[in-house]
Amino acid sequence: MPTERPIIICTRGSALALAQSNMIAAECRKIFPRLRFELKIIKTTGDKLQKASMAKGDPALPKGLFTKELEVALVKGQADIAVNFPDEVTDLLVTTFQDLRRGQTKDQVPLSKPSAVMSTAEAVNVAHAAALEAAFLGNGDVGGAHIGRQLRGVIVKDNAEDVKKVRAYVDHIVKERARRSKVWADFHGAVKALKDDS
Numbered sequence: 001m002p003t004e005r006p007i008i009i010c011t012r013g014s015a016l017a018l019a020q021s022n023m024i025a026a027e028c029r030k031i032f033p034r035l036r037f038e039l040k041i042i043k044t045t046g047d048k049l050q051k052a053s054m055a056k057g058d059p060a061l062p063k064g065l066f067t068k069e070l071e072v073a074l075v076k077g078q079a080d081i082a083v084n085f086p087d088e089v090t091d092l093l094v095t096t097f098q099d100l101r102r103g104q105t106k107d108q109v110p111l112s113k114p115s116a117v118m119s120t121a122e123a124v125n126v127a128h129a130a131a132l133e134a135a136f137l138g139n140g141d142v143g144g145a146h147i148g149r150q151l152r153g154v155i156v157k158d159n160a161e162d163v164k165k166v167r168a169y170v171d172h173i174v175k176e177r178a179r180r181s182k183v184w185a186d187f188h189g190a191v192k193a194l195k196d197d198s
Contacts, residue, residue: 006036010070010079013041023128028081040079044069067141074140082140083131088183089142090127096151096187097123100169107180111169114162116155126150132178142184148190165189 007028011021018039025037046065051126066084073079073095098121099105103113130146138146170191178188 007040007081008038008040008079009081010040010042010073011083012044012047012070014047014064016085016090020083020127020131024081024083024131027128039135040073042069042073042079070140075178081135082167083135083142084140085127085131085142086183088168089130089144089147092144092187093123093127093147096147096174099173100166105173107171111173114155114165116162117157118154119163122154126154129153144185144187146188148193151191152193186190 009021009028011017018041023040023041028037030036043196044066045068049065064170066086067082070079070082070084074082097118098113100114101118102111104110112148126147127142127151130142133146133149134140134142151166155162170188174184174188178185
């Protein structure tokens with residue numbers, strides 16, 4: 001029998017944010033069937049400014065505008081869980097899976113393709129697990145390190161040769177990207193730990 005007070009998961013109203021939050025809620029309901037989980041959609045300053053700036057033809061906005069109201073809701077006790085999956089992290093996930101699946105980067109740099117399944121479904125599983133980790137073991141903000149740790153699980157579960165192939169990708173391609181991006185740097189640090197695990 002569910003408890004009286006639901007656990008509130010606050011989210012932005014974008015299609016991506018809702019999909020991610022619904023995945024988190026569904027998983028929570030499976031793990032904690034006696035608890036109720038509800039979504040609370042919060043319109044952020046970034047959402048409001050984005051609509052205005054898109055109308056003016058200026059899509060560039062300062063960072064952090066899409067999370068402030070979610071953080072305030074958590075601090076004020078209006079929500080219990082928030083998951084923020086920034087665009088940069090989504091780009092990292094998609095780029096990594098595309099690179100490894102194709103066996104080359106967008107810049108045509110050849111890579112050794114791992115035998116592990118690098119499907120869209122597997123990418124969604126990595127995103128889902130990263131969001132759960134961020135929600136329950138972090139502050140709700142999904143970062144490159146979350147993706148890196150979950151990708152390690154995908155690679156290690158199949159075979160040792162895949163670990164070597166991903167190490168080469170990390171040591172050459174990801175290392176260079178990490179110099180230009182904190183998200184990639186966090187991802188690099190998490191995946192580089194494969195050397196210590198195997």
